[in-house]
Amino acid sequence: MEQKKFAKFALTTDSFKRYVPQIREEILKYFTSDFHMKESDSGVANVMKTQPEVTIFTASRSLMGEAMRNRFDKSFAKLYSDLDKGFTPINYVFPHLPLPTYWRRDESQRKISGTYMKEIKHRREVGDIDPSRDLIDSLLVHSTYKDGVKMTDQEIANLLIGILMGGQHTSAATSAWFLLHLGAKPELQEELYQEISAILKEKGGDLNDLTYEDLQNMPLVNNTIKETLRMHHPLHSIFRKVMKPLLVPNTNYVVPKGHYVLVSPGYAQTNDRYFHDAADFNPKRWDEKTNLENLKAISDASGEVDYGFGKVSKGVSSPFLPFGGGRHRCIGEQFAFVQLGTILTTYIYNITWTCDKVPNQDYTSMVVLPEAPAVIHWKKRETCL
Numbered sequence: 001m002e003q004k005k006f007a008k009f010a011l012t013t014d015s016f017k018r019y020v021p022q023i024r025e026e027i028l029k030y031f032t033s034d035f036h037m038k039e040s041d042s043g044v045a046n047v048m049k050t051q052p053e054v055t056i057f058t059a060s061r062s063l064m065g066e067a068m069r070n071r072f073d074k075s076f077a078k079l080y081s082d083l084d085k086g087f088t089p090i091n092y093v094f095p096h097l098p099l100p101t102y103w104r105r106d107e108s109q110r111k112i113s114g115t116y117m118k119e120i121k122h123r124r125e126v127g128d129i130d131p132s133r134d135l136i137d138s139l140l141v142h143s144t145y146k147d148g149v150k151m152t153d154q155e156i157a158n159l160l161i162g163i164l165m166g167g168q169h170t171s172a173a174t175s176a177w178f179l180l181h182l183g184a185k186p187e188l189q190e191e192l193y194q195e196i197s198a199i200l201k202e203k204g205g206d207l208n209d210l211t212y213e214d215l216q217n218m219p220l221v222n223n224t225i226k227e228t229l230r231m232h233h234p235l236h237s238i239f240r241k242v243m244k245p246l247l248v249p250n251t252n253y254v255v256p257k258g259h260y261v262l263v264s265p266g267y268a269q270t271n272d273r274y275f276h277d278a279a280d281f282n283p284k285r286w287d288e289k290t291n292l293e294n295l296k297a298i299s300d301a302s303g304e305v306d307y308g309f310g311k312v313s314k315g316v317s318s319p320f321l322p323f324g325g326g327r328h329r330c331i332g333e334q335f336a337f338v339q340l341g342t343i344l345t346t347y348i349y350n351i352t353w354t355c356d357k358v359p360n361q362d363y364t365s366m367v368v369l370p371e372a373p374a375v376i377h378w379k380k381r382e383t384c385l
Contacts, residue, residue, distance in 0.1 A: 007331060010134060023346075058342070
């Protein structure tokens, strides 16, 4: 919990305001280098290749700083993928089997950790540390536990891996899913384009003028992200250790202390009991009064509480919990909406796209990904930067 408090200094509103143009810049650079938009007006993109790379580049540039971003290349998306493949149920039961996936997991950890250590060492040597600049500097300053023990540089490097990994494949999967769903709904793309354009035109600018405040005023953009998270919960299983005997409601069954319970938020989020026509991708459901009233009536979200890393909802009974709940709620929720909102806005403003079919879900890893093939066919808009 204390480590979550250390990280909160890089997740403030002022930080988010800086991140939006940085994220946009990385996406536009990616369009040039990988979509080859300077040479071509159309093309095909495999979203399970593009989105992990876009996510790692935008997250490292904003959270870790420009110097750290310059140390990252496309291989780091693969390294984080190999790390992710080391987080399957069997890894928790048998953490050190002599198998190729385990070797790749451990080698990836060593390479990424070594890259962070080089940057940390450089900053300490030159004294280039500004706690308000990025997450690395923040942890170099704010990393002392209540008992006075300071985190070592190696521990900071490992924490940085965990923080970036916590959002890497979840955000990559979420952005891949909304690209695929929107590819099947060109009319929704156009509505998003009109919403984005109206806000930018109102201040006489274009996408280069996009701000954090603009994102807060784009309900359809944010509802598209929420609907994607509802239909495709990034993590299909959440574990909790039972700290004291737990009575299962409306039964005589007691889960003993020391056992584990598993919950699947995605079950409730795709249940018609809570969301009518739950199998339909419909961002506008988040504007419907009856839907919102239903969620409020079910949820026990009475107020907010601060566990030391920022205020979060008290409620954990809502059928919509894409970021978990309580003291273990994901601290990156607001950053995720900033990152995903900027990604979605940048795509919509620059291109239109289609997909032949929204793929089925692949549950073989801890992150729910689309089955292959997961491709979109894109064309540049007239407003493409």
